[in-house]
Amino acid sequence: MATMSQNLFKSLIFMALFVTAMSIDNIWYDAHATFYGDMSGRDTMQGACGYGDLIKQGYGLETAALSTALFNKGSSCGACFEIMCVNDPQWCIRNAGTIKITATNFCPPNYTKRVGNWCNPPLKHFDLSMPMFTKLAPMRAGIIPVKFRRVHCNKRGGVKFEIKGNPYWSLVLLYNVGGAGDVANVKIKGSRTGWTQMTRNWGQKWQTGLVLRGQSLSFQVTTSDGKMLQFDNVVPANWQFGQNFEAKTNFF
Ligand SMILES: *[C@@H]1O[C@H](CO)[C@@H](O)[C@H](O)[C@H]1NC(C)=O
Numbered sequence: 001m002a003t004m005s006q007n008l009f010k011s012l013i014f015m016a017l018f019v020t021a022m023s024i025d026n027i028w029y030d031a032h033a034t035f036y037g038d039m040s041g042r043d044t045m046q047g048a049c050g051y052g053d054l055i056k057q058g059y060g061l062e063t064a065a066l067s068t069a070l071f072n073k074g075s076s077c078g079a080c081f082e083i084m085c086v087n088d089p090q091w092c093i094r095n096a097g098t099i100k101i102t103a104t105n106f107c108p109p110n111y112t113k114r115v116g117n118w119c120n121p122p123l124k125h126f127d128l129s130m131p132m133f134t135k136l137a138p139m140r141a142g143i144i145p146v147k148f149r150r151v152h153c154n155k156r157g158g159v160k161f162e163i164k165g166n167p168y169w170s171l172v173l174l175y176n177v178g179g180a181g182d183v184a185n186v187k188i189k190g191s192r193t194g195w196t197q198m199t200r201n202w203g204q205k206w207q208t209g210l211v212l213r214g215q216s217l218s219f220q221v222t223t224s225d226g227k228m229l230q231f232d233n234v235v236p237a238n239w240q241f242g243q244n245f246e247a248k249t250n251f252f
Pocket of ligand 1: 112
């Protein structure tokens, strides 16, 4: 009897650890925030995650560039964060509440700079679009202390795939990803190939050297929380480089 309950206890502990490992870390951490670009958000388009027109792609101006410590060489691209201004009565707008942003860019370190080097490791820093920063503090604040946590990304419609490259090299951008938002692994299958591992080229652009023209394409996509979705034939056989395709489902 004792052994049985001990075993049950062990399984419960194991399950608890497993569930913890399989969800995003939603603890609040300290960081700082600045802004880049102007109210139009023009300078926030494109960026180090490989996304393009953020408005067309559904991210809008609710975005940020992450410092080295948060960017994780691009693996954080697509992750969503909730941010609030804290401990700065002079600049934090009272009752501003929180903002939610998606990581779409990289705030590069500058090791020669003696002041304003807040994107250098090990600092956690968000360089927000100006429209997002000004929800928390007036522009003239320049830099503010914040608390942030990971949150789930809420997206309209399905996961989207954009295919670029050439007949011998395909580069697939994954965007509009819900749930954890940050894609951690991608496998691809042409209608005449088996499942093949893709590698991260940069940001959320994934590559393969498989020859895939004229084949319908399927994907197995895993987000950082360990959830995997399979998108069968999301790309029809008559696809062309430069086109976008939307799946019927998304992570949540
Ligand atoms: C880094 O900082 C230095 C000193 O402020 C500046 O001259 C230089 O242009 C910066 N480099 C980049 C790449 O921004």
